[in-house]
Amino acid sequence: MAKTVHRIEPSIYATAGFTVPQYGELLDAIYRGPLEEAPWSSALESVRVLLNARAAALMLRPPTFDRPGSMFNMPPRDTYARNPITYDSHYHALDPFVDLPPGTVTTVDKFLGTEAWCQSGIYRQLLKGMDMRYILGADIQTDDGVMCRFRLCRSHDAGDFSEKDEAVCIALLPHIKRAVDVYSRIDVAESERGLYEHAVDRMQIGMVMLDDQGIVLKANAAARTVLSEDDGIRLRGGKFELADSRARGRFRELVRRSIDSIPISHDDGAPGPMVEAMSLARPSGKGRLEVLIRAIPVREWSEENKWCPACVVVIRDPACSSRTSVEVLRQLFDFTPAEASLALLMANGCSLEAAAEALKVKTNTVRSHLRSVFQKAGVTRQAELVRTLLNSVMSLS
Template sequence: MPEGKVTAFAEFLGGEAARDSDFYRDFLAAAGGDQILGVDLRFESGFEARLRATRDRSLPDFGPAEREAFQAIVPHLRHAIGLFERLQVSGAEHGVYRGTVEQMGVAAIILNRDGRVVRTNVVADRLLEAGDGLTLADCRLRLKDGSQRKELEALLKSLDANPAPQRFRIARASGRDLAAIAKPIAAPAFMRGGAALALFVSDPGQEAQLEPEAIRDLFQLTRMEANLAVALASGRSLVDAADALGIAHNTARSHLRSIFAKTGARRQSQLVHLLHGGVQ
């Protein structure tokens, strides 16, 4: 249909000829009539939206007033759909960034101004569960070292005055400090109760562990494909990985072909290298 112009179904398919089509007999007749107004919206990115308003035979036909009302809201629909498209792209990008951070073995902990934990990734969950150097208490982040705990509290109180990222180390009883970067999150005033500080924590002496969820987000794999990729990266053969996951060998081979297509790898050894080193 013409882009941005409200059009009736009968106009689009040629009036009476439409009633003789298979489409009309199989769908519209069952729906109760051909009273359909529609508009197609196309965006520079290639995204398309096709919107339709329908009535059955029990209601009066669409008239000029309905068509004008539909046409009047087209700019608003275009704006709303444009926002939806940007949100979808932003969500996809967020998944990639999150997967990359986790793949690099970096814990991400988001705090509000009170030190309450708003969000964590799987690497952070593992660190907090271990309770070595940092832990959760009443949903608030607690550093075991008293002086470092006071430094973090002072940082949370001075976010507006000192927006630059701060680097510090988190002491642990096990003897190997964690490296941390605290980065204030810019947010409008009405969101003062939300995310205020992003804390990125890593263990310099520990090799990054592969997380199926991170692999899944990073390469847009299915859950089973991600589990298989991690199993292969851990040194298992395809047969052993299939047995461990409880799937048939032929199914595993099919999943592996899909993994190759999505990651760009051509061989199993290349896939393992990509997962272990290429992303880091």
């Protein structure tokens, strides 16, 4: 009979036969799973070996015909990749061992019946040839309402899963659910971070995170580009190095003042962290770099974390144009392709003559396009056009 997980009874642990160190190691692997390069590879492998299974899988999102699933396997899927037709692309539609009651731990033979399972398309066409006969599974509903699947497969010679094996899964299932919830939150945060990072990169704004000792923790693509030019500022030994000695001293002072401004107490009424700014001359003679230094408030629990950033250094090259899509300008202002290209050149400070040369057209043609651009943007002067474009969402594209 299938077993459903609500509150784990003490007898389950006795049936599972865990030792304390063994159970602790399994829980450690489960909660470490979201941070692994191949999520839950350690936990899946540990459970697979413990239950003498041929394969273990955690499916966070079941596949459909128009969208692949999100699945983690041990051994990895390519271990059995003899058939180009995969579970994602085809066999998921033939899988009858789905839609288990949430939290229920059962075997495929109990759920479907032995005859029905052995006559199923997925067993005859795929799993039989891979020597996967017996399956133990559970469906897990996360706090976000997503239904995940946990599956273990055994070979024909290994025999079906026992009541003890089911008890092992019952004892682990609540922890797998919590770890998946953590993974889901991390995934959402990473998606948001990626969106913000993309927007900053598109605006060609360099951002470098420093710890409280001034050591670089992370730099985005725009910052790495500026620093790789070694034109007055670079990274050396994990720290900023400025070519000009006076600027170097000033920069260090501002970084230290910024970090020291982080409030020691976590009182909501405490003054906010300090923001400092300076500009840097470049030996090449190019325009000065703009530098802003802002302290990052530290959460109380992360004060002793050596990887916690203390401040961010923002580096901007005023001569560097943002990476704006002509297509986005067309959509925003109903420009033609030629008008959008011209508007982008105007926003980047080009004169009419320079724009005509860049577009390989006559100046009169540029003037004609510019009148249409003014009309569609609702402005009458080039300065207003530049302000309108720069204040639009185009730079975030």
